[in-house]
Structures are given as structure tokens and as C-alpha cells.
Amino acid sequence: MKALHFGAGNIGRGFIGKILHDNGYSVTFADIDAEIIDALNEDGKYTVHIAEEDGETFEVTNVAGVNTITDDDALKTAILEADLITTAVGVNILPVIAKSIAPNLAGRGNSPLNIIACENAILATDTLKAEILKHTDELDGIGFPNSAVDRIVPIQKNDNLLDVKVEPFYEWVIEKARWIGDARLDGVTYVENLIPFIERKLFTVNTGHAAIAYYGKTLGFETVSEAMTNEKVEAFLKDVLNETMLYLTSNYDFTEAQQLSYIEKIIARFKNPHLSDDLDRVGRGVMRKLSAGDRIMKPLIYLEQNNLSCNALTELAAYALEFNNPDDPEVKERDEQIAQLGMQEFLTSHSHLNDGLIQKIKEYL
Numbered sequence: 001m002k003a004l005h006f007g008a009g010n011i012g013r014g015f016i017g018k019i020l021h022d023n024g025y026s027v028t029f030a031d032i033d034a035e036i037i038d039a040l041n042e043d044g045k046y047t048v049h050i051a052e053e054d055g056e057t058f059e060v061t062n063v064a065g066v067n068t069i070t071d072d073d074a075l076k077t078a079i080l081e082a083d084l085i086t087t088a089v090g091v092n093i094l095p096v097i098a099k100s101i102a103p104n105l106a107g108r109g110n111s112p113l114n115i116i117a118c119e120n121a122i123l124a125t126d127t128l129k130a131e132i133l134k135h136t137d138e139l140d141g142i143g144f145p146n147s148a149v150d151r152i153v154p155i156q157k158n159d160n161l162l163d164v165k166v167e168p169f170y171e172w173v174i175e176k177a178r179w180i181g182d183a184r185l186d187g188v189t190y191v192e193n194l195i196p197f198i199e200r201k202l203f204t205v206n207t208g209h210a211a212i213a214y215y216g217k218t219l220g221f222e223t224v225s226e227a228m229t230n231e232k233v234e235a236f237l238k239d240v241l242n243e244t245m246l247y248l249t250s251n252y253d254f255t256e257a258q259q260l261s262y263i264e265k266i267i268a269r270f271k272n273p274h275l276s277d278d279l280d281r282v283g284r285g286v287m288r289k290l291s292a293g294d295r296i297m298k299p300l301i302y303l304e305q306n307n308l309s310c311n312a313l314t315e316l317a318a319y320a321l322e323f324n325n326p327d328d329p330e331v332k333e334r335d336e337q338i339a340q341l342g343m344q345e346f347l348t349s350h351s352h353l354n355d356g357l358i359q360k361i362k363e364y365l
């Protein structure tokens with residue numbers, strides 16, 4: 001069985017690649033990073049290290065690379081032969097990936113193919129499919145299940161370029177009804193209704209992480225585990241997660257007790273001393289994280305509209321507006337837009353906030 005995975009980065013190698021390998025797939029990674037692609041082709045394998053006391057290591061073998069900029073023919077072959085295509089490139093890159101995939105779908109045989117976007121966004125596979133449909137309508141026999149992926153894999157530098165250190169926990173949830181074919185993946189949970197799982201993950205793990213990153217930076221911390229030693233950071237994190245719990249328990253069947261237990265496990269993951277995760281990585285892509293459907297604004301808008309408590313999320317929005325990382329191009333974009341439009345118009349057009357909420361955020365700035 002053959003899989004083609006776009007994005008040979010942290011999640012690609014440390015999570016998706018490992019699961020696919022464990023399921024007997026040979027995995028071809030497609031990426032623009034020539035160094036990584038060359039290393040994959042030279043070594044044909046890499047090692048995944050589990051970040052815990054006496055953590056195990058796992059060899060991921062039978063891997064190869066395709067350079068999406070220079071290897072058109074190899075990319076076409078990989079798409080034609082694939083039983084499964086996955087991505088972990090960043091949701092903003094999906095339109096670019098769609099352009100690489102679409103023209104190569106014609107000519108596939110009748111064997112089942114599933115295409116899955118593994119990004120931190122709600123229904124990212126739908127986004128990818130809509131982009132592919134802009135270039136082709138030959139999608140017969142292709143499944144497009146949405147999915148939710150959860151495993152913390154920090155940016156890292158290892159002696160071997162391909163090796164990757166990951167936290168022990170992982171969860172990959174896939175929409176059952178849209179999966180084509182009988183061959184299911186082990187290590188993956190298939191569900192009828194994915195939305196509650198995606199939102200629970202996005203508005204707990206990712207909103208929580210954003211709270212640590214954006215508030216932790218204001219206190220001078222550099223990494224998540226460092227920031228989590230500070231009582232004020234942990235208290236703020238819990239306030240934020242109590243508010244997203246209100247959102248989640250109001251919209252889905254999760255009980256408060258279930259959500260509190262989920263939160264407790266996630267806070268323990270954030271405290272993992274064997275992982276060094278930069279606050280700058282966790283806060284990256286600030287325009288995306290300030291957008292209306294993402295981890296801060298979606299629960300905030302709902303809670304405010306329903307007169308539910310949302311002070312901590314309001315404060316978090318203010319920290320996100322002040323987050324400073326000169327290496328994040330979206331920080332520059334945010335600042336340019338705020339300078340051009342003014343804060344009021346920026347939050348109205350980009351984050352879809354009403355005047356009352358904007359006023360409350362301004363009180364924290």
C-alpha cells in the first residue's frame with residue numbers, strides 16, 4: 001500500500017508518517033524543502049523519539065521524498081499510485097497543494113483513494129477538496145474525509161535531520177462516512193460526527209496553547225514548559241479553558257465532568273518537561289489565530305452573543321493582538337492592517353467582532 005504525504009515537517013514525519021508506516025504503507029513525502037527530500041531519499045528511514053522518561057524510539061522505514069518544485073514526474077507517479085494522500089502543511093498552503101494534486105488525478109485506476117488534510121482547522125479536508133475542484137472535476141472514487149489531529153511536536157534540531165521527538169500522546173480522528181474502501185487505519189478513531197471532536201480539540205488544546213503562548217510571552221517566558229511553572233499562567237489558562245468548556249458543553253454532548261477530565265490531561269501534556277516547545281511556534285500565524293472561525297474568536301463570539309462568561313477569552317484576544325514575534329510574517333501583516341484600517345475596522349473585518357466586544361478587548365490593550 002502506498003501513501004503520499006504533503007509536508008515532511010514535524011507532524012508529517014513525527015505523527016502521520018509514523019502511523020502510516022505502522023499500518024504497512026510505504027510513505028512518499030512531498031515537500032518544497034530540498035534538504036529534507038534529499039535526506040529522505042538517501043536514508044529511506046528516520047527515527048521517532050518519544051519525549052518521556054526512558055522514552056522509546058521507533059524506526060520509520062520504507063520512506064522516500066518528492067520535491068514538489070522540481071520533481072513533476074515523480075509527483076505525478078506518486079499521486080497515480082497512491083492509496084492514500086494526506087497533508088500537514090498549514091491550512092493556508094492547501095490551495096497550493098490542491099494545484100499540485102488536481103491535474104494528476106486523471107488517469108488513476110479504479111482503486112479507492114482517500115485524501116485527508118491533517119491541519120489545525122475545522123473541516124480542512126473540505127477546504128482542500130473545494131480548492132481541488134477549482135482545477136478538476138474528476139473526483140470519482142475519491143473519499144475526502146475530514147479529520148482532527150492531536151500530537152504536540154515542537155520545532156527542533158536533531159543530529160540527524162530527519163529524526164523527530166514527539167510527545168507520547170496522539171489522537172487522529174477521521175470522518176467514517178466519507179472514508180472510501182475497506183482498509184481502515186489502526187491507531188486512528190473513526191467517528192460519525194467529527195465536528196464535536198475537532199472543536200473540542202481546537203478549543204481546548206489549541207486555545208489553551210495560545211493562552212500560554214500569548215500571555216506567557218508578556219511575562220518574558222520562551223517555552224511552554226517554562227511558562228507552565230508560573231502560577232499566573234496556569235490560572236489564566238484554566239480561566240480560558242473554563243470558558244471554552246462553556247462553549248463546548250453548550251453546543252455538544254460533552255458533560256462538564258468529561259471536559260474537566262479532558263482539560264486535566266491536556267494541562268499535564270503542556271507541562272511535559274521532556275519537550276521544549278517555543279512560545280513563538282505555538283503563537284505562530286497570528287492572523288489565522290485572530291480569524292473569526294479559529295481557536296480564540298469562535299468561542300469568544302458565541303459566548304458573548306449568549307451572555308456567557310468570556311472575560312478570559314477577551315483578555316486572550318488582546319494578548320494575541322499584542323503578540324510580538326519578528327519572525328512571524330503574520331505579525332507584520334497584522335500590524336500593517338491595524339495601522340491601515342485602525343483597530344476597530346480590523347477586528348470588525350478580520351475577526352467579525354461586534355462593537356461591544358471590540359470595546360471590551362480595547363480595555364485590555
Ligand SMILES: NC(=O)C1=CN([C@@H]2O[C@H](COP(=O)(O)OP(=O)(O)OC[C@H]3O[C@@H](n4cnc5c(N)ncnc54)[C@H](O)[C@@H]3O)[C@@H](O)[C@H]2O)C=CC1
Pocket residue numbers: 006007008009010011012030031032033068088089090091093096097118119120149150151152153154
Ligand atoms: N506541530 C504540531 O504539534 C502540530 C501541528 N499541526 C498542524 O500540522 C500542520 C503542519 O504543522 P507542522 O508539521 O508543525 O509544521 P512544519 O513547518 O514542521 O511542517 C510543514 C511542512 O510543510 C512544508 N511545505 C510548505 N509549503 C509546502 C508546499 N507548497 N508543498 C509541500 N510542502 C510544503 C514545509 O516545508 C514543512 O516541511 C499545520 O497545519 C499545523 O497546524 C497539527 C497538530 C500538531
Ligand SMILES: O=P(O)(O)OC[C@H]1O[C@](O)(CO)[C@@H](O)[C@@H]1O
Pocket residue numbers: 120149150151152153205206207209210281282283284285
Ligand atoms: O499549528 P498551529 O495551528 O499554528 O498552532 C500551534 C498549535 O498546534 C499544535 O502544534 C498541535 O496541536 C499545538 O502545539 C499548538 O496549539
